[in-house]
Amino acid sequence: MAVPVSQAWTVATYVLTQKLKGRKRFPLVTMLEPLFRCNLACAGCGKIQYPPHILKQELTPEECFRAVEESGTPMVSIPGGEPLLHPQIDKIVEGLVARKKYVYLCTNALLLKEKLHLFKPSKFLSFSVHLDGQREHHDFSVCREGGYDIAMEGIKAAVAGGFRVTTNTTLFDGADPNSVRGHFDDLMTVGVEAMMVAPGYTYEKAPDQKHFLGRARSRRLFRAILSNRKKSWKFNANYLYLEFIMGKRDFKCTAWAMPTFSIFGWQKPCYLLQDGYADTFQELIDSTDWSHYGTESGNPKCANCMVHSGYEGSAVNYTFGSLKGLWQTAKAMMNLYPDKGALDLLNEPVKPVHSFNPLVQINAQIETHVTVEEGTRV
């Protein structure tokens, strides 16, 4: 089991309750972005290109709690920016845990070891560490030499401290599937509870536009990586979503399943696009033209998207939509996906991006304490 039984039970009963109530569009995970500033400046990121006066702002704990209570989701993911830079991140996490929300604190782990003492181990809290691959690949991806080693130290310290630790790996064009499989082995060996993997999204604002994957290339890459999988690998993702990125099934985007709240309000329609903001979660649901989004909508911004914030909710919905969905999910969890063609893909020569490009370090100031007036909003 990749998540504790209590978490799986909470999510299952929540989804079934929403379905019994007949709610057509309901959220599953609140993506809470308490700030945008970061101590990395990754080439594939679309979140940190805001002007300084925006990067200085942050949500207060009370604003975070209000948003999560408004959406009512059983799970909260806290990305950013780098949430460990928020001066009250411990209060935010403590308040969400007290509300019995399953919290995934998404971090690049550069400050994890240093800030671990701020948190208490709990079944409701998991550090979700962003690690894009083995050392060379990760350092290239986050434009920071040594980033991998610091993150791994943070993971080991958190595991030793009794915390739940998961990982989040985003893959771009040029990823070496054999190296990614080795990365999974490394993560399981250091005691990571479960791993998340997804193709990167083509952010218009990201500095590196050359290495985003199209849908066909994503499916090929994930077929190579996730077929013939090892029993030891545990994934922190709906296993039908993994089939989706492997090209074994199709889903339509349900972006409302993972709504995003930040200093601007509720983001339309999803974590990745910015087509306006709503003041309340209900306004987000009611005022967004959802037919305008998803790959099949013809919206060019959605053409290549396969990210979990759009499609994992669809997989969860399918799982709990029928006995067939439950059965297929159970089978997917046991399946190691033997596939001779995928083994052949692993033997194809690859030219990882970092093998022919210099590592460009984009300087981002590592700030641990930033003074911002409480309650500052845009």
Ligand code: SF4
């Ligand atoms: S397809 Fe992707 S980018 Fe488009 S709405 Fe869905 S999650 Fe957002």
